[in-house]
Amino acid sequence: MKRLGAIVAAGIVASGSSCVPASEPAPPAGAIGFSTEPSPGAQGMPLLTADGWTVRFERLAIQVDVSATPRDMTGQRFYGSSETYRFDASKRVEIFARALPVGMATASLSLSGRYIGDLGGRKDYEEERTTILELPPEVIARFKRPADLSAGSPSYPEGPSIVLSLRAEKGDRVITVDVAMDAATSPLGGGTSREVTANALASIPLRVFPEAFFRDSFADALLFGDFAAADTDDDGRLSPDELYQGSSSRFCGGAEPCRSNLAETLRGRAAGLFIIP
């Protein structure tokens, strides 16, 4: 039994091995971003324009990059953060950039399409990193095809940043628009600052306002007539070609040639898509 006792004692000593240490607290970090508030138009409610059209947004999907930088980057572990979101603008969603040190940080937004050309057999990591919120598969797939309205070149095909479907009615006329556009713009300019706290989201309200697509700044009113006039084949559907051919009467008066078409008008007015209340 002495031998047994020795073996048991040795076993106790041998099994007294160390334990894996628990995690140390990570440096405090948080996120800053936006909480979207869809406008009545974004929610699909009918809009009555000043020229008598009733416009209803049937689908509005948006792809944005949310970027954030800490105000004081001295000695910080992270120097900034950026994430891409693709979301249904009719829903309330949170879009943010994370892993930011606590303290003041500035968040900004940009609309941007994604390169969709040949990847040489590599995985589409950009697509993998994109957070998709509340979108059906067919809309997700639309972001992986070239934009209808784009400033890109054939050698560098880009997907859309906005997928837009709407229906406009006036009397017996019905006009539908179903386009995907590559609108590259930073609607909020230099961004908005908030205090980032640990493990929390510093949220900035963000109104999504698709009414901006038809808001004529000169008239300070919603107008759809120029778009309706662009339906030259009178089939009730505004094709991308017709949008490129169509012009705004506001800019094409007199003897001056048109310097803008409706496609560019739509892409340009995307800058007004977001409003911080």
Add this chain to the structure above:
Amino acid sequence: MARPLVALAIAIAVLMTFAREARADADAGAAAVPESAPIEPPRPLSQEEPRYPEGETTSATVVVELVVEADGAVSNARVIEGAEPFAAAALDAVTRYRFVPAQRAGKPIRARIRVAVGFTAPEPEAPVKAPDGGAPQTAEARAGPAPIIDEVDVLGSRNPVSSPTQQKLGRAEVRMIPGAFGDPYRAIDVLPGVVPIVSGLPYYFIRGAPPSAVGYFVEEMRVPYLFHFGLGPGVVQPALIEEVSLHPAAYPARYGRFAGGIITGQLREPPTELRGEAQIRLYDAGAYVESPFANGRATAGVGGRYSYTAALLSLFAPNITIDYRDYNARASYAVNDEVRLSAFALGAFDFASNEERGQEMVVFASEFHRLDLRLDRETANTNSRVALTIGIDRTRLEDARFAQNVLLGVRGRHRVRVRKDLDVEVGADVLTESYAGDVPSEYAVKKKDHEDAVNFFSPRTDTSSGAWLSATYYAAKAFELTGTLRGDVFTSAGKAAFGPSPRVSMRVPLVRRVAFVAALGVAPQPPAFAIPVPAVGYRGLPGGLAFAYQKSAGLDTELPYRFSLRTVGFHHSYFNLRDFTRDRSNIDITDIAPPSGSPAQSYGLEVFLNRKLSERFGAFVSYTLSRTVLGSTPMDGGRVAPFDRTHVLQIGGAADLGRGWRASSRLLFYTGWPVEPGTEAPSDGKQQTQSDRLPSFTRVDARIEKRWPFRKAGYISFVIEGLNVTGTRDIVGRNCSGTSCRDTYFGPVIAPSIGVEGAL
């Protein structure tokens, strides 16, 4: 001056008294064969004459009981009858005997035998010169009559598990394999079909299946890893392991849930007397000691390994800490002749850190603990086990990620001989694993880090449940046919999947000394992390189960001079199996949803020519000719697997040089990896094709040992061993620019070892 003559005088009486049901012998790796199959007792190959004790003048006979292992080596020798000093001299002699092992139906089996060693009094008139001019009473070594075996007791019938296409290595062989450092699990890389990723790392592709598809078991208990840091010394003391087996296809019914192969270590029988082994090396020390008590009804053993790398490293790199240790323990109690209770415990701890700005940063830390409680019952026609496994795993990864898994498993099996020529086994097991880990706030870490944390560390309970029915039909001598129906159900995070696993294997004698072996099976597997890490696994069965369709057939041939030759062709198809990667230069081990595609195919030929290294002169040639082709995916066409090696050849040999010296060496050669698609050749600017390969690799391992035996079966040996003594580097990539290319290397992985080993 008279010189005594010592002769071995042994009464021949093979009693064939079987202490237990003489059934198939798993310890020997032999398949279950009919009870009626005749036993061929061990035959002595070489016997060293005992030294006649100085000062004695009488004749004497000592009866010694010993175990002849399946590889012919002697173990567990003890004196049954006889007085000192003759008893010690007899023990000293028999431990150096070599035997042709006992055989049943042509298969080697362990056997306990008794031999009588005779000492004849000196005859002064016999003027025989001593070989070393030593003491006049010393007997001259000369061939005596064959030792007489007066009892044969077939061992290991408690666990009849084998498969006709398995490959196995016994403990005596393992010791002689250079580069394995005595570790049975590391030694399996000499077997055909085992293709290393790179030299020196114990991660293997087996018939094209990646390391994550290969299951490691200690007897029937799965362990999360076998080597410290995944590549260092083993976590199971070699003293505990009787043999290690590789089941590449149609595994025994009790094993499953892995698509690529099963590697099992069989524990040694509890000892009948105190025994132990110890090793002291430059960087660690290990030992295991086990003893019977309670009049031999009970045994207890404990052992472990302790690394002093932390202390050594502190001298050269004080900012770095590398530490590891492990423990093994076993206790058993024979309730009666049929029932035995036992407990087996195993655990390991690894830790690596570095110091940054005065703060210790954990790079990796991991531990696991297992306790297996067993109740075994064995009767003349049955063999049963009920077992309970309790375990805990913990891992700390970089970025302060902590994970834990608490597991509880129950299993039972019952094997019964329903007819003289038919065995049936039924069994079931259930394993629950409760995972928990640090999942950081989604706002505090990058999106990918958070997703990975959710996938790998979020709390959940996974279950794996299996049941099987297996029958083995022994149609004739050495003819066996096994059919198995097994099914496993897996659940994780609300997802469930069922994996059927039918299997058929056979061994059919064709002509004398030649048998046909074949295996056909389906092997399901849940999603597995590319590199086994305790407490880290996929959540929710992403991608569903993988399946392997395994087909192999070949010939077993017994050759002259106790050489054996196995030649097996195989074709395995892998459906939905996560490969390590499709692209060597862009490995993402956190990729939870690899693209689906057509199945991967692996096919080839394995050749193993072997004369056991435990023989006085042993040798082997292990050759694998294979090709693994990954299936096509929506993004990518089919291609040769990035870690494919066309040829893997090993040639080794071992020799007992006499006077306690043993030496062994092996040469390993393998073909280089395929060149990555798109790599340009410098000479003509053409793209290289998949048939282009990186340069091949050759290395040499060597081992030399000087052993000093002492009383009974004990010894102390001094061992110098080296893996890759040629210092060769693996070429793992090629970068071309302009008119020139530059190879990228891994290693060289050189593992020298100088140590002292001892055994009681």
